[in-house]
Amino acid sequence: MKTSPDWDPRAPEVLQDHGAACSHMRGHCPVAYSPYLGWSLFRHQDIQRVLHDHETFSNVVSTHPAVPNGMDPPLHTHYRRLLDPYFSATEMERFEPVCREIAATCLRSLPGQGEVDFCESFAEPFALSVQCAFTGWPGEVKERLRQWLKNQQKATLAGDREATARLAGEFEDCVRGILAARRLQPQADLTTRLLQETLSETEIISILRNWTVGELGTIAAAVGILVHYLCVHREVQSRLRRQPAELAPAIEEILRLEAPLLSNRRLVKQATQIGQHRLEAGDRVTLMWASGNRDETVFPDSASFRPERDQEQNLLYGSGIHACPGAPLARLELRVALQCLLEGTRELELSQQREPVRATYPAAGFASLPIVVKA
Numbered sequence: 345m346k347t348s349p350d351w352d353p354r355a356p357e358v359l360q361d362h363g364a365a366c367s368h369m370r371g372h373c374p375v376a377y378s379p380y381l382g383w384s385l386f387r388h389q390d391i392q393r394v395l396h397d398h399e400t401f402s403n404v405v406s407t408h409p410a411v412p413n414g415m416d417p418p419l420h421t422h423y424r425r426l427l428d429p430y431f432s433a434t435e436m437e438r439f440e441p442v443c444r445e446i447a448a449t450c451l452r453s454l455p456g457q458g459e460v461d462f463c464e465s466f467a468e469p470f471a472l473s474v475q476c477a478f479t480g481w482p483g484e485v486k487e488r489l490r491q492w493l494k495n496q497q498k499a500t501l502a503g504d505r506e507a508t509a510r511l512a513g514e515f516e517d518c519v520r521g522i523l524a525a526r527r528l529q530p531q532a533d534l535t536t537r538l539l540q541e542t543l544s545e546t547e548i549i550s551i552l553r554n555w556t557v558g559e560l561g562t563i564a565a566a567v568g569i570l571v572h573y574l575c576v577h578r579e580v581q582s583r584l585r586r587q588p589a590e591l592a593p594a595i596e597e598i599l600r601l602e603a604p605l606l607s608n609r610r611l612v613k614q615a616t617q618i619g620q621h622r623l624e625a626g627d628r629v630t631l632m633w634a635s636g637n638r639d640e641t642v643f644p645d646s647a648s649f650r651p652e653r654d655q656e657q658n659l660l661y662g663s664g665i666h667a668c669p670g671a672p673l674a675r676l677e678l679r680v681a682l683q684c685l686l687e688g689t690r691e692l693e694l695s696q697q698r699e700p701v702r703a704t705y706p707a708a709g710f711a712s713l714p715i716v717v718k719a
């Protein structure tokens with residue numbers, strides 16, 4: 345097993361600009377070892393190989409069961425069959441008006457003039473409200489969830505296993521309370537529906553935890569990234585105001601350029617070769633999404649915004665059997681949120697007073713995004 349590091353994913357210059365660090369590594373050391381992440385893969389073709397080779401690479405990366413993320417076939421296939429219908433086209437159609445109302449409420453709460461931190465005032469409340477509406481959770485849990493996610497990201501960056509275990513316990517307590525209430529008084533919501541499946545309470549909690557992370561972590565980051573992009577590229581903002589039908593491909597392309605989810609993990613099951621390197625059974629592998637999506641060999645002129653390009657190779661929602669089951673919900677939310685913001689305002693601009701602050705790994709997007717909303 346290799347022990348000398350090729351890079352430090354937690355070095356200040358890497359944390360400061362993850363995208364630039366990825367581009368550098370892709371060019372100079374595309375298969376790079378670090379004690380923190382194991383083998384990081386920066387090339388699109390290497391990431392794709394891992395995603396589609398389940399004999400060699402496993403998703404069972406932790407001793408804690410994670411449904412369905414931390415599973416391999418055939419168990420994984422069983423759970424995906426059970427869970428994918430929760431994100432079906434019919435479910436999305438049913439949810440769209442609810443989502444639209446949430447976006448409108450978040451927009452109404454923004455001040456009509458002056459500066460506002462878009463993350464705090466729109467992106468986070470939007471993601472929290474959608475999470476509660478989608479699962480049928482009471483609004484009171486929003487603040488608890490917000491704090492929980494922040495602490496969890498801190499613990500992951502610090503590699504603090506004790507804190508991670510404590511936070512998993514906190515989330516469990518919160519969801520156990522909701523499940524107990526739904527058992528007593530079933531509702532017409534997805535949490536009650538999960539209780540009616542052949543699933544243990546531990547499995548349901550794990551499923552809801554993964555949905556929560558997808559929603560609160562990734563959607564909130566994505567909404568911030570999109571609005572920042574539109575503030576910086578005013579010509580794109582104007583075009584999308586005139587042509588809202590172009591929103592869907594534009595969103596996929598902006599999030600290819602600026603990843604809202606930075607990485608995912610695998611474990612090597614049997615010795616294998618990637619590039620010049622031999623990986624042994626038990627080695628950890630990290631898929632660097634932001635880097636794969638900027639790979640020039642797959643996306644010509646990869647740093648340019650070209651919404652018309654073929655998005656087939658875009659790794660935004662992953663690829664293969666673990667590809668994001670929440671993608672239909674994510675696409676719906678992002679389209680609705682942007683449409684509502686563009687329809688309900690005249691202009692979105694970056695603040696002249698304060699700079700945006702980027703979030704640090706493992707979080708993506710912005711920690712703070714001061715903007716001016718012109719109603």
Ligand code: HEM
Pocket residue numbers: 411412413414424554555556558559562563566604605608609633659660661662663665666667668669670671673674
């Ligand atoms: C912009 C928003 C989102 C992005 C960019 C995103 C991206 C991804 C990616 C890249 C994967 C593949 C991970 C891997 O191969 O290891 C994934 C998996 C997953 N996502 Fe998302 N996601 C988003 C939103 C959501 C939402 C809203 C939910 C649920 C409500 C969700 C639930 C999941 C789950 C459960 C998995 C694991 C699937 C499996 O292992 O079979 N995601 N997501």
